[in-house]
Amino acid sequence: MSTARKTTTVFLTVLSGLLLGIVGLTQRWPAWIWPLLAVLLLVVPAAAFRVAAMRRGTVPVTFEEQLTAAPVERTEHRVSQVLLPSKWADYDFVFSATVRWYPVDAPARAPVLNPAGLAVDAVLKRARAITEQREPVRASLVEQELSGALSRMVPEPTGHLQAMAESIQLVLMQQDQERLDKLADVRKDEAVWVHQRKYEQSRRRYLGEDVLKDTGSAVVWWLARNDEHVERTVNDLALLAQLTSAANDADIPERLQDLISQQAGEPTTSDVPETKPPSAPQGRETATMRLSDFLDSIGFTDGDVRRPMLAAQIAGLIKEQDRHETAEEIQHHFDPPASLAPDDEAPASGSALA
Known part of the structure; x- marks a missing residue:
């Protein structure tokens, strides 16, 4: 009692x-x-x-004796700045966490052990199994994944205790993070450059294979751009023929040579002496001059920034057809190098004085 x-x-x-x-x-x-x-x-x-x-x-x-058993005492250990491998070589995660554990009932003759060492080793092995399968560019996301995976008490391999981790932090070293940021910027710039290059190539194909394929295509294109004003298109027919021949590095069709001569106020082909056939350099210069006249006629006069841009695109079309010499002359005429500009102007001034 x-x-x-x-x-x-x-x-x-x-x-x-x-x-x-x-x-x-x-x-x-x-x-x-x-x-x-x-x-x-x-x-x-x-x-x-x-x-x-x-x-x-x-x-x-x-x-x-009627009281309940005393609760199991749990202990903890703080782990800081431990390097864990990532999926990329030479890019390691920096791991920090608080490791908690409690011992499992062991027989009376169990060996003396260091529970903190066993618990930390078990937690690091669990963390490494995850980080070595993840890319370092998403360190914050991997940190949240570790917080969930290590939040459960799990027996460690020897069976002497159970361990878990909390207050997990996972980052990259500052130098590695800076390198990854630079690589990301380069990839973004490269993607923009590729899109711009494709855009330029598309425009060149459009001009070379569609608009300036021949005089007829150029006429149809010019007619659509001028709100179907037939009279204006007819007046510009000679310029379109010259532009088409310059873009394709070909001679102007004979059926259009008289029309061009009439509009320019020059003698017809029947009046041109046979002793003055144009040489190859003169023909290329004629293509450059015809392109210049066409640009003047559509409002791209000297000093207009659009003039060298359009000329460069046409020169690129000619270069794609393996007519590099003509393309370089056109490019040099409409957009000469800065170092050559004074030399080019000197003869012109001399001739004017003469």
Whole structure:
């Protein structure tokens, strides 16, 4: 019987004795009843204690034995600046975390061990299995993945304890992060350059294979650009023929030579002496001059920044057809190198003075 029950039994016995005494005095019980009443008050509590002890057994039960088992004590260890491999060679993650563990029940003759070392080793192995499969360009995302994967208590390989990690930090070294940022900028610039190059190639194909394929195609294109003004297109027919021949590095068709001569106010082919056939350099110069006249006619006069740009595109079309000499002369005429500009101007000034 516990101490609380014993106290309660004694209190009830005393209270019962007082009540019986009061009743006996008021009822004028005989004198022989009082000794019997005293014996009952002593025997009844003793019998109750004896019965309770027999029911409980021989092993005493204390109050402390009724308490629950003490909770398992968990310990922790902070890990900082540990390098873990990534999927890319020479780019390592920098890992930091708080490792927690608790020991598993071990036999009495278990060897002495360092639980912190076992727990840290187990956590690092679990983290490495993830990081070595991830690219270093997404360190923050891998950090969140590790926070979820290492947040569970898992038995370590020896079976002596269970371990987990929290407060995980995963970053790259500053030098590696700067390198990756530079590589990302280069890839973005390269992507923009590739798109620009494709755009330029598309424009060249459009001009060379569609617009300036022949005089007829150029006329149709020019007619559409001028809101179907037929009269203006007819007036520009000679210029279109010259531009087409310059772009294709070919002679102007005979059927258009008289028209060009008439519009330019020059003698027709029948009046041209046969003793003055144009040489190859003069023909190329004629193509350059014809291109210059065409640009003047459409408003791209000297000083207009669009003039050398359009001439460069036409020169690129000619160069793609393996006519490099003509393309270089056109390029040199409309956009001469800065170092050659004074030399080119000197003869012109001299001739003007002459």
